[in-house]
Amino acid sequence: MAEGIGEARDSLQRTLDLLRRMSGGRITQVDSTDYSIRVQKAQNILLQNEKKIWLKTKDGKEMVRRLSEASSRLLATARDLEKSSETDSKTPNDLTAALKEVELNARQMEEESRRRSMVVT
């Protein structure tokens, strides 16, 4: 497994657990479900790609690092949101922004894997 992938998966799993706890509180049940599905999609992309050879390249390692950092920021945002009250600065919009960053990095990983797939005609 490429370095950093484990951390990213761990952060995403913890984020999922937090989202379930926050459901009906700081975020609505509907939003919690939507966020959870999106996080699970990112998790699936990680799972499908964690053994890819290109993740061992310089560019691949950099991509994993960015995804791992984005996942950590998402987890930190979810934690802040759980602790904060209605008047605090963290809002569900911050969570959406952090999740979009994770999704962007996950999509880049997926696209790179697709581009490098072997085709025999």
Place this chain on the structure above:
Amino acid sequence: MKLLVTGAAGRLGSELVRLMVTKGHGVIAFDLPQAPFEAIQDLPGVESFRGDMTKPGNVAEACRGVGGVFHLAALLPPSSERNRGVTMKVNVEGTRSLIGELEKMQGVPLVLASSVSTYGITADEKKPIREDHPLTAHDFYSESKIEAERIARRSSIPSVVLRISAISVADLVELPDVIPYRSDQRVEHVYVEDAARALLSAFENKKAYGGIFNVAGGKTWQVTGSEYIKLFYEALGVEVEPRFSETCTALDWYDTSRGSFLEYQKTTLNGLLEKLVAVGERLGLR
């Protein structure tokens, strides 16, 4: 006069477009709207055409005023095996509609990119496969290519059919879950630049018109499946544990002597491996 390339944004198509540009040809690069045009759209003399082979209107518009056509657009395995109807619509009806347009024009030649897959599973053969080997559909893709060849041969347009082998690129190619051939199977890939050269040479060389030619790497590329995978990934500097297909598939050694006048075989297998070593170093794998 511009030349039309269908499937222009693909791996072989984009290589062909680049080669054509270096030779001074103007190109209409046809591919699906969502295809990755980035590598070719800014090349001098290249006009991008975002269209769909299953839409006759798109095909007719793309053909307008062209001086020749390279038809590479096709659904390839594994996508081609999901739905026979869709594969036939793209690979067969798309070809029929293209040829229908060319028949309305005067003497515009077609170079059809077909596949060695049309020979079927030839693992029991003793000699390299020649162009006169019987064709056998063993999946939707080969069925569609056999039919596309038949349409081209029966048409009134000048055409060349190239049965192209598996394409190799000097880049990191991800190992699939199952390598699409047996470890002891005879395999002969062809380097992508050489395949592109064969396509252009077939167009430029009138001696090729009306002919069918195998396009493969040549004797230096004739190895077994396990030898090829070992050499490829060792050159990149990567340790892999490949899982090969348990049954033989439609890849073999080919007799390419009939098309030798196309002079496309410029890259030996060792030449590819040298390029891969450089790629491995650049990517930080070695």
